Amino acid sequence: MSVQLERVPWTPQLVRVMGGLMVSLFVAAMDATVVGTALPTIARDLGSFQLYPWIVAGYLITATTTVPLWGRLADLHGRRRVLLVG
Numbered sequence: 001m002s003v004q005l006e007r008v009p010w011t012p013q014l015v016r017v018m019g020g021l022m023v024s025l026f027v028a029a030m031d032a033t034v035v036g037t038a039l040p041t042i043a044r045d046l047g048s049f050q051l052y053p054w055i056v057a058g059y060l061i062t063a064t065t066t067v068p069l070w071g072r073l074a075d076l077h078g079r080r081r082v083l084l085v086g
Contacts, residue, residue, distance in 0.1 A: 024083060035059045 008014070035056065043049045074082040 020083075024086075 039052060039055060040049075042055050043051055046055075070082060070086065
């Protein structure tokens, strides 16, 4: 048994929405890699390469604790508006 998939036409609005989602995913991916790229410079400025775990942990704790905040703001004000502000 096969399921027939309905083709959705590519409207200008759908293209804009998909483009916006792709840009936001790209920015999120870049955000995730920026700490790894900057890690040696940050550790050098702090004076110790033994602080690598603390630098990464600080970034992850900050990123993790702000997710519920952004989620709540999206519930209150709408996902589109919060995505555009972010």
